[in-house]
Amino acid sequence: MNFEVDNRGFYGEFGGAFIPEMLHANIEELRSQYLLIMESADFKSKFQALLRDYVGRPSPLYLAERLSEHYRTNIYLKREDLNHTGAHKINNTIGQILLAQALGKTRIIAETGAGQHGVATATVCALMGLECIVYMGAIDIERQAPNVARMKMLGAKVVPAHSGSKTLKDATNEAIRDWIGNPVETHYIIGSVVGPHPYPDMVARFQSVISLEMTSQLMEKTGSSNPNAIVACVGGGSNAAGAFYHYLDATDVRLIAVEAAGRGIDTGESAATSVLGSKGIIHGSRTLLMQTEDGQIIEPYSISAGLDYPGIGPLHAHLIETKRAEAIHITDQEALQSALQVARMEGIIPALETAHAFAALNKVKFKASDNVVVCLSGRGDKDLNTYIKKLLPNE
Amino acid sequence: MNRIDALFQQKKKEILSIYFTAGYPKLEDTCTILRTLQAAGADLVEVGMPYSDPMADGPTIQESGSVAIKNGMTVATLFAQIRSCRAEVEMPIIVMGYLNQMMQFGMEAFLRSAKEAGVDGLIVPDLPADVFEQEYRDLFNTYGIHLSFLITPQTSEARIRHIDSISTGFIYVVSDASITGAKAGISEAQIAYFKRIEEMELGKPRLIGFGISNAATFHTACQHSQGAIIGSAFIKSIGADERDLAARITQFMDGIRPPV
Numbered sequence: 065m066n067f068e069v070d071n072r073g074f075y076g077e078f079g080g081a082f083i084p085e086m087l088h089a090n091i092e093e094l095r096s097q098y099l100l101i102m103e104s105a106d107f108k109s110k111f112q113a114l115l116r117d118y119v120g121r122p123s124p125l126y127l128a129e130r131l132s133e134h135y136r137t138n139i140y141l142k143r144e145d146l147n148h149t150g151a152h153k154i155n156n157t158i159g160q161i162l163l164a165q166a167l168g169k170t171r172i173i174a175e176t177g178a179g180q181h182g183v184a185t186a187t188v189c190a191l192m193g194l195e196c197i198v199y200m201g202a203i204d205i206e207r208q209a210p211n212v213a214r215m216k217m218l219g220a221k222v223v224p225a226h227s228g229s230k231t232l233k234d235a236t237n238e239a240i241r242d243w244i245g246n247p248v249e250t251h252y253i254i255g256s257v258v259g260p261h262p263y264p265d266m267v268a269r270f271q272s273v274i275s276l277e278m279t280s281q282l283m284e285k286t287g288s289s290n291p292n293a294i295v296a297c298v299g300g301g302s303n304a305a306g307a308f309y310h311y312l313d314a315t316d317v318r319l320i321a322v323e324a325a326g327r328g329i330d331t332g333e334s335a336a337t338s339v340l341g342s343k344g345i346i347h348g349s350r351t352l353l354m355q356t357e358d359g360q361i362i363e364p365y366s367i368s369a370g371l372d373y374p375g376i377g378p379l380h381a382h383l384i385e386t387k388r389a390e391a392i393h394i395t396d397q398e399a400l401q402s403a404l405q406v407a408r409m410e411g412i413i414p415a416l417e418t419a420h421a422f423a424a425l426n427k428v429k430f431k432a433s434d435n436v437v438v439c440l441s442g443r444g445d446k447d448l449n450t451y452i453k454k455l456l457p458n459e
Numbered sequence: 460m461n462r463i464d465a466l467f468q469q470k471k472k473e474i475l476s477i478y479f480t481a482g483y484p485k486l487e488d489t490c491t492i493l494r495t496l497q498a499a500g501a502d503l504v505e506v507g508m509p510y511s512d513p514m515a516d517g518p519t520i521q522e523s524g525s526v527a528i529k530n531g532m533t534v535a536t537l538f539a540q541i542r543s544c545r546a547e548v549e550m551p552i553i554v555m556g557y558l559n560q561m562m563q564f565g566m567e568a569f570l571r572s573a574k575e576a577g578v579d580g581l582i583v584p585d586l587p588a589d590v591f592e593q594e595y596r597d598l599f600n601t602y603g604i605h606l607s608f609l610i611t612p613q614t615s616e617a618r619i620r621h622i623d624s625i626s627t628g629f630i631y632v633v634s635d636a637s638i639t640g641a642k643a644g645i646s647e648a649q650i651a652y653f654k655r656i657e658e659m660e661l662g663k664p665r666l667i668g669f670g671i672s673n674a675a676t677f678h679t680a681c682q683h684s685q686g687a688i689i690g691s692a693f694i695k696s697i698g699a700d701e702r703d704l705a706a707r708i709t710q711f712m713d714g715i716r717p718p719v
């Protein structure tokens with residue numbers, strides 16, 4: 065089985081670039097340049113230096129002893145929460161800002177759900193002195209207020225998206241519309257492995273540093289570079305793509321993709337794309353997405369703004385369709401309880417998105433000898449309001 | 460002969476095409492709008508199939524689409540409506556929509572239903588040329604449905620030539636780097652772009668669209684093409700109120716092209 069993108073931008077039947085002509089020149093420029101730029105010595109040395117000195121990589125791989133004891137297996141946490149700005153998102157924005165500079169772009173746009181990608185984009189724009197506009201759903205602006213403030217402090221302009229469900233998908237639509245109107249000087253930094261080719265492959269490559277580090281860290285700690293399983297949450301799927309990347313062909317490594325079930329898969333308030341979705345086009349990519357019989361995209365629901373997306377990246381659609389990856393679904397309540405458990409057992413407050421990955425440990429059986437890596441995609445500072453309200457209402 | 464080809468054979472300039480969103484202002488307005496447009500002198504009509512996530516559209520078309528979806532417009536309803544009044548409308552009818560809805564309906568079923576309803580062509584902004592050629596072109600030919608591709612100021616000359624060779628009916632010249640929506644006027648840079656395309660002497664006729672909003676912009680566009688398309692400005696002018704719909708349509712059309 066081949067899990068690499070083909071030369072037309074497809075993973076099996078998923079992917080491609082289903083874009084209006086207005087975006088063709090931009091996407092074609094990226095498609096023809098991204099690998100050349102990413103493989104140049106100049107780019108590589110800048111990227112690696114920034115990841116080390118600015119982001120703080122490599123991120124630790126930490127054996128969570130109390131969690132391991134509780135689940136009777138060996139649980140390792142890949143600490144993306146310790147990155148500068150608090151999540152894996154910065155790996156991608158560092159890569160894309162260097163790429164944008166190599167392409168001579170002067171204006172940066174981005175979409176954001178939880179605000180982590182918006183903060184990571186605002187951060188690299190401040191670092192490079194570039195103009196930054198972040199589109200964010202009006203509802204997300206309310207539920208992720210701390211990140212909105214951070215973006216403003218960093219000098220970004222945060223533009224509310226009032227169309228549709230006023231969340232991540234609508235912010236993405238608005239960013240795409242901005243790009244149509246500003247095709248020459250603007251680079252669009254997409255925040256996940258979604259969108260038209262080459263974005264899914266490009267973002268996966270930038271995030272692949274996660275699994276690259278895991279190979280040597282696991283070797284050192286366990287004597288084998290392969291774990292038995294990797295667990296990661298999937299909104300669009302970038303932290304999962306990064307954590308899976310170097311193990312895609314190692315078929316004895318279980319890949320566990322965790323989606324948000326919201327209030328429950330059958331409640332009509334869910335974001336469990338792999339079960340509720342069907343094949344279609346979203347944001348320029350042929351993939352699985354939640355839609356009505358008439359092909360209208362359904363407004364998803366999750367307590368977590370970063371998982372509240374009606375599609376999944378085409379790589380994940382392919383991994384799930386071909387059964388290379390298993391999909392697990394976690395409700396709001398289950399995620400909240402796991403966040404509290406991880407906070408109290410390991411002294412780590414995870415992001416709400418990541419809490420879904422932890423909750424999957426309750427649903428999958430592992431052997432006592434197994435080495436399981438959970439991608440700890442981000443920290444929970446941005447979610448404290450929600451946690452306090454839902455978990456500790458009387459304190 | 461396909462009605463679109465017949466139109467361009469018989470009329471070489473000042474072709475006026477109107478875009479409206481099906482199901483707006485009310486679900487059942489499609490046939491009223493079609494009949495009134497024909498009586499008021501439209502040459503061609505583009506019926507917008509309302510979509511939840513219209514990537515290439517500005518606020519006016521987005522909002523009319525949301526209203527239309529709430530009103531209950533669906534693909535099947537739209538085809539049934541067009542079929543019900545097709546005999547009274549001679550103009551070519553083009554359906555403009557996004558690929559996802561066609562995939563859900565099934566592309567072959569979609570083209571068959573379109574043909575049965577009397578639709579002559581499609582505009583699908585997010586259907587890329589290479590996917591069309593590899594996956595769908597034969598089906599379009601089988602059902603005799605035309606497909607017009609878009610070009611923009613950023614489209615390279617080689618690509619324009621290719622799009623000219625695969626488009627059927629006409630080429631949709633997007634007037635500017637923009638989403639749909641009314642703008643103040645047409646700039647010198649846009650005119651230079653229209654002229655550049657005109658001088659390429661393409662095989663297919665050209666209609667200019669996006670930002671064409673009134674008599675002045677319509678006539679400017681027509682100086683460099685066979686005609687132009689008005690969308691958002693038309694939708695704005697008919698408004699959300701259904702009363703006197705026909706009168707408002709006629710008034711708008713008279714403002715673009717005074718009755719002779």
Ligand SMILES: Cc1ncc(COP(=O)(O)O)c(C=O)c1O
Pocket residue numbers: 151152177178179180181255256257297298299300301302303304369370371415417418441442443
């Ligand atoms: C901490 C964290 N994890 C995960 C995600 C989901 O994104 P992805 O699926 O692209 O990793 C987000 C998105 O905002 C996030 O902030």
